Amino acid sequence: MSILKTNCLVAQSGGPTAVINASVYGVIEKASKNKTINKVLGSNYGLEGILNKNFFDFSKENPAEIKRLKYTPAAALGSCRYKLKSHLKNPETYEKIFSVFKEFNIQYFFYIGGNDSMDTVKKLSDYALETGFEIQIIGVPKTIDNDLVGTDHSPGYGTAAKYIATSVMEVARDGSVYNNENIHIIEVMGRHAGWLAAASALANKDVINAPDLIYLPEVTFNLNSFIEDLTKVYKKKKKVNIVVSEGIKDVNGNFVYANKSAGHDVFKHKQMGGVGDFLASYLKKEICDRVKVIELNVLQRASMHCVSKVDLDEAYFCGRDAVKFALAGETGKMVAIERINNHPYQSKIKLVPVNHVANHEKKVPICWINKRGNYIKQKAIDYILPLIQGKVDIPRENGLPRFAKLKYIL
Amino acid sequence: MSILKTNCLVAQSGGPTAVINASVYGVIEKASKNKTINKVLGSNYGLEGILNKNFFDFSKENPAEIKRLKYTPAAALGSCRYKLKSHLKNPETYEKIFSVFKEFNIQYFFYIGGNDSMDTVKKLSDYALETGFEIQIIGVPKTIDNDLVGTDHSPGYGTAAKYIATSVMEVARDGSVYNNENIHIIEVMGRHAGWLAAASALANKDVINAPDLIYLPEVTFNLNSFIEDLTKVYKKKKKVNIVVSEGIKDVNGNFVYANKSAGHDVFKHKQMGGVGDFLASYLKKEICDRVKVIELNVLQRASMHCVSKVDLDEAYFCGRDAVKFALAGETGKMVAIERINNHPYQSKIKLVPVNHVANHEKKVPICWINKRGNYIKQKAIDYILPLIQGKVDIPRENGLPRFAKLKYIL
Numbered sequence: 147m148s149i150l151k152t153n154c155l156v157a158q159s160g161g162p163t164a165v166i167n168a169s170v171y172g173v174i175e176k177a178s179k180n181k182t183i184n185k186v187l188g189s190n191y192g193l194e195g196i197l198n199k200n201f202f203d204f205s206k207e208n209p210a211e212i213k214r215l216k217y218t219p220a221a222a223l224g225s226c227r228y229k230l231k232s233h234l235k236n237p238e239t240y241e242k243i244f245s246v247f248k249e250f251n252i253q254y255f256f257y258i259g260g261n262d263s264m265d266t267v268k269k270l271s272d273y274a275l276e277t278g279f280e281i282q283i284i285g286v287p288k289t290i291d292n293d294l295v296g297t298d299h300s301p302g303y304g305t306a307a308k309y310i311a312t313s314v315m316e317v318a319r320d321g322s323v324y325n326n327e328n329i330h331i332i333e334v335m336g337r338h339a340g341w342l343a344a345a346s347a348l349a350n351k352d353v354i355n356a357p358d359l360i361y362l363p364e365v366t367f368n369l370n371s372f373i374e375d376l377t378k379v380y381k382k383k384k385k386v387n388i389v390v391s392e393g394i395k396d397v398n399g400n401f402v403y404a405n406k407s408a409g410h411d412v413f414k415h416k417q418m419g420g421v422g423d424f425l426a427s428y429l430k431k432e433i434c435d436r437v438k439v440i441e442l443n444v445l446q447r448a449s450m451h452c453v454s455k456v457d458l459d460e461a462y463f464c465g466r467d468a469v470k471f472a473l474a475g476e477t478g479k480m481v482a483i484e485r486i487n488n489h490p491y492q493s494k495i496k497l498v499p500v501n502h503v504a505n506h507e508k509k510v511p512i513c514w515i516n517k518r519g520n521y522i523k524q525k526a527i528d529y530i531l532p533l534i535q536g537k538v539d540i541p542r543e544n545g546l547p548r549f550a551k552l553k554y555i556l
Numbered sequence: 557m558s559i560l561k562t563n564c565l566v567a568q569s570g571g572p573t574a575v576i577n578a579s580v581y582g583v584i585e586k587a588s589k590n591k592t593i594n595k596v597l598g599s600n601y602g603l604e605g606i607l608n609k610n611f612f613d614f615s616k617e618n619p620a621e622i623k624r625l626k627y628t629p630a631a632a633l634g635s636c637r638y639k640l641k642s643h644l645k646n647p648e649t650y651e652k653i654f655s656v657f658k659e660f661n662i663q664y665f666f667y668i669g670g671n672d673s674m675d676t677v678k679k680l681s682d683y684a685l686e687t688g689f690e691i692q693i694i695g696v697p698k699t700i701d702n703d704l705v706g707t708d709h710s711p712g713y714g715t716a717a718k719y720i721a722t723s724v725m726e727v728a729r730d731g732s733v734y735n736n737e738n739i740h741i742i743e744v745m746g747r748h749a750g751w752l753a754a755a756s757a758l759a760n761k762d763v764i765n766a767p768d769l770i771y772l773p774e775v776t777f778n779l780n781s782f783i784e785d786l787t788k789v790y791k792k793k794k795k796v797n798i799v800v801s802e803g804i805k806d807v808n809g810n811f812v813y814a815n816k817s818a819g820h821d822v823f824k825h826k827q828m829g830g831v832g833d834f835l836a837s838y839l840k841k842e843i844c845d846r847v848k849v850i851e852l853n854v855l856q857r858a859s860m861h862c863v864s865k866v867d868l869d870e871a872y873f874c875g876r877d878a879v880k881f882a883l884a885g886e887t888g889k890m891v892a893i894e895r896i897n898n899h900p901y902q903s904k905i906k907l908v909p910v911n912h913v914a915n916h917e918k919k920v921p922i923c924w925i926n927k928r929g930n931y932i933k934q935k936a937i938d939y940i941l942p943l944i945q946g947k948v949d950i951p952r953e954n955g956l957p958r959f960a961k962l963k964y965i966l
Contacts, residue, residue, distance in 0.1 A: 191735040220729035316858035319630035323572045325601040443850045448726035534955040545944040
């Protein structure tokens with residue numbers, strides 16, 4: 147009796163993280179071992195790769211390079227920011243996608259991404275159920291922003307948090323060396339959720355106690371209160387370290403500073419950046435000449451060299467268990483992390499219905515932010531601290547990281 | 557028979573590096589073990605601390621914290637940018653400094669710094685010889701810029717080089733994920749010497765082969781050639797990674813882009829920053845909308861979390877051997893690193909007369925830069941590569957670096 151062998155497809159979507167490829171590795175490793183699965187394919191540039199039938203066959207890659215995927219930052223398969231419309235509005239795209247699934251005998255589809263990607267998982271799995279197309283579609287969470295609901299936290303966040311806290315410690319040390327007054331503004335990512343900014347508070351165990359002030363998008367930003375708070379610290383310490391989310395908003399809900407070009411990305415998110423420079427130019431006039439802006443930029447989402455072991459392991463587990471759940475017949479769900487215990491930290495992987503996740507945003511609870519809106523409380527630190535733990539000896543060659551080198555055979 | 561016990565003073569000057577405190581640790585450790593030395597003192601804020609008699613006594617610190625100095629970035633004693641004038645122009649300052657030396661019974665003075673600091677070592681040791689003041693004054697090199705002559709390379713450079721190459725690899729991976737055209741400009745430090753920019757070439761062992769173009773201050777920057785070179789890569793690869801020194805200059809020797817405020821520091825160095833943004837705004841108009849500027853800023857000179865073992869060890873050896881040489885009666889000299897062998901890398905510590913060092917600048921040799929002036933040759937890579945080698949398990953606590961916590965008892 148022959149077993150019907152079917153194929154498995156994995157794709158990545160949205161902004162990259164340091165550990166997103168660890169989830170891919172988890173999928174490949176688990177799926178490759180399963181005898182009912184024939185080929186493990188990867189889609190080049192997420193949904194775009196499906197529409198263009200651009201698939202990699204991982205069996206044609208060197209297994210040593212596949213293993214190195216776990217330690218390779220940024221979406222190695224290519225990512226996309228493809229916003230799938232409803233199938234009423236765009237039936238052809240759905241027909242195209244499912245005809246490709248059929249042509250390539252795709253029984254299992256894993257989509258690794260954030261909020262928008264979980265919306266895609268929801269739409270595609272709903273469509274499959276409605277049309278009676280037999281496929282298991284599972285979402286795998288990733289986002290440095292940590293704004294996905296349904297999961298205690300998202301893979302990618304822990305490493306970004308570790309990088310931010312480490313960098314803030316180092317920047318604050320650097321800023322402490324001269325006998326002068328100075329202000330450092332460290333700008334971190336985060337459009338609507340301040341999880342990344344909040345992580346900077348972990349740095350304040352060092353003697354410099356940086357950052358002094360943290361501004362999150364969850365709190366309406368008021369320039370007068372900001373100047374008042376800053377002046378107080380400045381008078382006392384002469385040196386001030388401020389961490390600010392790119393996405394802080396004014397009382398009308400507008401970004402304090404949208405990008406120079408006021409561009410928008412394809413999801414109509416405003417392209418951020420520049421709030422640090424904006425505040426600096428203000429402070430230079432009002433308070434102090436010596437203001438440095440350090441924008442952590444894409445460095446904070448690609449920092450494999452500063453990876454958190456907890457984060458890396460969980461990203462891998464999420465990919466691995468997505469396959470396990472799919473093989474058990476699950477579909478239309480997202481793999482999620484449940485925190486079992488905090489001291490010592492323990493977590494387990496579970497499944498949540500993807501419609502609980504899609505189009506929601508998890509923000510930093512207001513009760514975790516101080517009343518003045520310029521720092522976070524111990525509760526937030528207790529939540530974040532376990533996620534940055536553990537050191538990983540990533541593969542290195544000649545003193546530098548050795549990332550995976552795939553042949554990408556389509 | 558009692559031995560006359562005398563004191564030893566160590567001070568830091570100029571911009572900090574990740575490993576400058578490893579040199580301080582070398583001085584403290586070696587000097588503390590010597591029975592002819594009574595106290596090991598540290599000056600708070602370099603020369604300023606001497607003028608103000610603000611000295612730390614290291615014997616009053618917790619020895620475990622002193623050990624952690626080796627793994628603590630940025631000048632832990634405080635630094636300064638004090639430009640000492642000639643003693644003809646400013647005799648009072650010299651009198652003041654030497655009266656403090658006398659009052660505190662300073663027999664050995666170690667000044668850790670760059671170019672300007674070696675000028676100070678030269679002036680003070682000349683003055684001591686002329687006035688018959690018995691003191692041993694030794695310079696200890698440090699600079700991420702690697703522009704000190706007389707030494708094969710300077711402590712601080714290897715770690716900055718490692719951080720830059722690692723970050724360029726990660727940024728390039730991040731920039732590769734979408735199916736689009738984009739340009740990344742990574743701006744690194746370096747006013748007149750392009751050693752830091754050159755180090756980015758080590759990143760190109762990764763499949764992305766970033767950076768594509770490197771611009772150093774040693775080569776006159778021509779905007780037309782730049783656009784031409786960039787267009788060629790852009791057409792071929794769609795994604796371009798450019799590394800640019802903050803200090804690139806035009807045909808008249810002016811900085812391509814001086815700071816927004818066109819400020820100057822106290823040495824009349826122009827305050828840099830902004831050349832990346834300047835080029836980006838140009839490219840956005842001419843070539844491509846998607847241009848990201850990543851300014852590595854002070855992150856590149858404080859990155860203890862990405863330290864090179866070779867660099868850390870050599871910084872420590874420089875401090876340690878400075879004491880050895882001073883005890884042997886040397887003065888007016890700088891500790892220097894001599895490269896004995898490249899495969900395997902071996903170096904030794906030697907002494908060079910400080911007047912060979914002060915007020916000179918070591919630039920990247922023109923014959924190490926390609927003809928087009930937009931990349932470096934293999935010779936430069938052979939020189940830099942050994943300096944970024946080796947991993948160090950720096951002390952950590954709760955997932956973050958654990959830097960030294962001194963009591964700073966004056």
